[in-house]
Structure formats: structure tokens, C-alpha cells
Amino acid sequence: MNDNMALTATIFITDKCNLACKYCYEENKQYKTIKAEYIDRFIDLLYHEPRYCNRKQIVLDFIGGEALLEWQLMEHAMNRFIEVGKNLHHPWITENRFIFFNTSNGTLFDNPDIKAFLERWKCLQVGVSLDGCKKAHDMNRVYLNGKGSYDKIMGTMEWWKNRYHQELVKGTMNRDTLPMLADMLINQINLGFEPWANPIYEENWTQEDADEYYNQLKKVVDFIFHRKLYLKLKPIGRPRPNPKESQDMERGYCGSGVYMVTLGMNGKLYPCHRFATGRHRFDIGDIWNGFDEKKFAILRDGQKRINRQIGSTSLPLCYSANYDINGTFDYHNNEEIMTEQEYRIYDYWMERMNGVCL
Numbered sequence: 001m002n003d004n005m006a007l008t009a010t011i012f013i014t015d016k017c018n019l020a021c022k023y024c025y026e027e028n029k030q031y032k033t034i035k036a037e038y039i040d041r042f043i044d045l046l047y048h049e050p051r052y053c054n055r056k057q058i059v060l061d062f063i064g065g066e067a068l069l070e071w072q073l074m075e076h077a078m079n080r081f082i083e084v085g086k087n088l089h090h091p092w093i094t095e096n097r098f099i100f101f102n103t104s105n106g107t108l109f110d111n112p113d114i115k116a117f118l119e120r121w122k123c124l125q126v127g128v129s130l131d132g133c134k135k136a137h138d139m140n141r142v143y144l145n146g147k148g149s150y151d152k153i154m155g156t157m158e159w160w161k162n163r164y165h166q167e168l169v170k171g172t173m174n175r176d177t178l179p180m181l182a183d184m185l186i187n188q189i190n191l192g193f194e195p196w197a198n199p200i201y202e203e204n205w206t207q208e209d210a211d212e213y214y215n216q217l218k219k220v221v222d223f224i225f226h227r228k229l230y231l232k233l234k235p236i237g238r239p240r241p242n243p244k245e246s247q248d249m250e251r252g253y254c255g256s257g258v259y260m261v262t263l264g265m266n267g268k269l270y271p272c273h274r275f276a277t278g279r280h281r282f283d284i285g286d287i288w289n290g291f292d293e294k295k296f297a298i299l300r301d302g303q304k305r306i307n308r309q310i311g312s313t314s315l316p317l318c319y320s321a322n323y324d325i326n327g328t329f330d331y332h333n334n335e336e337i338m339t340e341q342e343y344r345i346y347d348y349w350m351e352r353m354n355g356v357c358l
Contacts, residue, residue, distance in 0.1 A: 005255065006057035006099075009046055010262040010273045011039060013073055017065040019105050019149060022140045023174045023200050025324065026065070026277045033070050034265045039077045041287035042263040047084055049291055052261065058092050062102040063262075063273050071117045074102065078121060100124040103170055105141065107149050109156040118163070128153065128160060130169040132184020132197055136177040161192065171197030178209060181216035185236075186223055194234055195220060199338050201321035207337060214341040218348060225352050237346030238339075256319055257284055257299050271299055271320065278324030302329025310336060 014033040015026055046052050060081055062074050078100055085093030092098045100121065106128040108114050118126065130153060131137040138148025160166070169188060173181055177197075185195035199205065199213065217236055224230055254260075257271035261284075268283040269291065270276035275283070284299060285292040303319050309331045310317070322331055 004056060005259045006059055007046075007052055007055035008059045008061055008255070008260045009042075009052065010061040010063055010260070011042065011077055012262060012264050012273060012276050013062050013064055013067040014070045015065040015265070015277070016069050017105070018069065018107060018143065019066065020142055020144050021105075022142065023172060023202065025200075025202060025274065025321070027279060029065070032265055034073065034263070035267075036073060036076055038263065038265075038267045038287060039073065040080055041267070043077065043080050043084055045269075045287055045290060046081075046261075047088055047090060051291055053090070055259075056091075057097045057099075059099045059101055061273075062100075066105055066108065067102050068104050068108050068114050071114055074124075075117060075121070078124065101127070103127040103129060105129050105149065106153040106156070106160065109160060126160070126164055127166060128157075128169050129172065130188070130193075131171045131173070131177065133180065133187040136173075136180040136184045139176055140172070140174065157191070166193075168194045168196060171195075172200060173197040174200050175203050175205075175209065178212055178216065181213070182219035182223070185217075185220045189220075189224070189229065189233070195236065201318050201335060202325060205334055205338050210337040210341050213338055214344055217341065217345040221345060221349055221352060225356070230349075230353065230356065235346055235349045237342040237344070237349060239346055240343040254317070254319065256303075257296055263287065274318065274320035274324060278320070280324050280327040282320075282323055299329075305329055306331045 012034065015029045016031050016033065017024075017029070046058070060077070062077070064070075067074060081098070082093060084090075085098075100123055102124065104126055109118070118124065129141070130150075131141060134148070134150040137150040141149045143149060169191075171184060171188065173184070177184065181197060184197050188195045188197075203209070221236055224233055224236075254272070256275070260272045262270040262273045262276045264270055264276040264281075264283070267287045268276070269285040269287070270281065270283050275281055282295075282299065283292075284295045302323075306317065306319060306322065306329055317335060319329070322335075323329060
């Protein structure tokens with residue numbers, strides 16, 4: 001176990017959202033908000049539970065819905081986190097080993113109260129979800145009336161880029177936008193970002209989809225090398241693990257339940273945010289009784305069983321998405337066929353690099 005990994009402690013602030021993204025995995029929104037007292041108990045637990053408080057660093061993360069709709073609770077949580085840490089003289093605070101983070105849909109930055117809140121909290125990093133080009137983005141990231149949100153995000157994009165100096169936006173791809181993936185990623189590049197759009201876990205991807213995924217990514221790599229951007233951008237895809245890495249549980253492990261913990265709106269502790277928001281949920285304790293070792297053991301046994309079923313631990317597998325979709329830790333998806341294309345495209349990038357005279 002790598003004890004140097006930062007703890008990501010996530011607070012599920014609200015499932016309210018001003019958008020209705022078509023591929024959102026939060027299918028059963030109740031439009032509720034967490035209680036402030038639950039946040040207080042969670043923060044106290046983080047500072048006193050040995051499994052968490054001994055981590056050298058922490059990322060206190062806020063999710064929704066759209067968490068900025070409840071920015072007052074985010075501010076309460078950050079104030080509480082700093083106050084408790086100061087009173088305990090905890091190194092997270094005394095040695096500045098913490099980060100506050102939130103991913104937003106990017107449509108609320110022109111709200112005066114929210115903008116003032118973001119300007120007050122310089123230590124809060126805010127990411128933005130942007131699928132890429134306008135056509136693909138507006139197919140899925142829509143308002144309740146069906147209108148796309150791309151133009152709204154672009155209206156404050158320069159402010160956001162100057163405020164946070166981000167190199168990455170969070171892109172998402174489903175089967176409908178797969179044929180536009182190259183356009184999506186190239187538009188991200190033209191906007192000044194690293195190209196990225198994650199295939200959603202809910203699609204039952206086919207080999208035909210996987211082949212198209214590779215072809216779309218290949219177009220992007222060819223664009224990058226044609227424009228001589230290969231020294232400015234990170235390689236697309238991921239390096240293929242060696243056999244030893246493929247059998248290393250911790251190297252291929254996402255961190256859910258160990259490097260990650262999420263506070264659900266019901267006061268329960270979850271291994272990560274997806275275990276807290278989906279159709280099928282799995283908790284590892286609560287803020288009243290603390291961390292539950294027996295439930296955690298069930299989680300780890302389930303994760304190891306999945307790894308045995310797919311024959312590798314090196315895949316960037318989302319255990320929680322698998323559990324959400326199937327209601328069991330047995331593996332029923334075919335996520336690995338998409339990951340294989342990410343290995344292939346990384347190899348293709350390296351081949352192109354070998355042909356470049358630097």
C-alpha cells in the first residue's frame with residue numbers, strides 16, 4: 001500500500017443541478033442538499049480516524065449535482081476544515097498539505113454571488129466539464145429545456161482559464177458522440193487544453209465501437225504531429241503495463257475505500273462518489289459509528305474478484321460503475337476493449353515520436 005498517496009475526501013453536497021446531461025449516472029435525483037451537521041461530523045472523522053488522518057496530504061473535494069448551487073455549504077465545509085485542523089495543529093493545515101477542489105459544469109460563473117465566493121477562496125481549485133466541440137457538447141450537456149450549454153460556458157471560459165490556469169477540461173464521450181471524438185479533442189486543443197474525453201462506463205461498448213475509438217484517436221494524433229504540437233502536449237492514451245504491473249493490486253487500483261472516501265447526503269461513508277450516487281450503493285460506515293472494517297473487507301474481496309475475472313489488475317477499471325450497473329462485484333462489462341485502444345494509441349504516438357528529428 002502506498003502511504004504517500006493523498007487522501008481524496010469527497011463531500012456529496014447536493015444532487016441539485018441546473019443541467020440534465022443525457023448520460024448522467026445520477027439517475028434518481030431527489031434534489032436534496034446535505035445537512036451542515038453531517039459535514040461537521042465528517043470533517044471531525046477525517047481528523048481522528050487513523051485510516052484517514054495519517055495521510056500526508058488531503059484533497060477535500062465537492063461534488064453534485066452542481067455543487068456551486070450550494071456554495072454556502074462549500075464555504076462552511078472549508079472554514080470548518082481549516083478551523084478544526086488549526087485547533088489540532090494537524091500538518092494538513094500547519095504544513096499546507098491540503099487542496100480544495102470542485103468540478104463544475106461551468107455555467108454559473110457569471111452569477112455575482114458565486115463569482116465573489118470563488119474570488120474569496122483562492123485555495124479552491126475548480127475544474128470544468130467540457131466535452132469538446134459545440135455540436136457534441138450540446139448533444140448531451142443540456143439544460144432542463146433541452147438547450148445546449150456550450151455557448152454559456154464559452155461566455156466565461158477566458159475568466160476561468162485566467163483564474164485557475166487549468167490545462168485540462170473534463171470531457172465525456174458516449175456512443176452518440178464517438179463519431180465526433182476527433183473534432184471534440186481537436187477543439188479542446190485549439191482552446192488551449194490537453195485533449196481528453198472519457199468513454200462513459202454505462203455503454204455496452206462493442207468491438208466496432210472500440211475500432212472507431214482508435215480511429216478517432218489516431219486522427220487526433222496525426223493532427224498533433226502535423227501541427228508539430230507533440231512537445232507541448234502529453235501523449236494520448238496510456239502506456240501498456242508490463243506483466244509484473246498487471247499482477248500488482250495496488251499499482252492498478254483506483255483507490256476507492258483506501259485513498260478515497262465520500263460522505264453521502266445520508267451521512268454514510270462510501271468508497272468513492274460513484275458508490276454514493278448510483279442505483280446500487282455500497283457504504284463502508286457512517287459519520288456516527290465511523291469506518292466499518294467488515295464492510296471494507298467485503299469491498300476489497302469484491303475488487304479482487306473482479307481482477308481475477310478479467311485476468312489483470314492494471315486496467316483503469318471503475319469498480320463503482322461496475323457495481324452501480326450490475327448490483328454486484330462480479331464483472332459484467334467490457335470496458336477493457338476500450339482501454340486496449342488507449343494502449344494502442346499510446347504505442348502509435350511513440351512510433352510517430354521515433355520518426356521525428358528533434
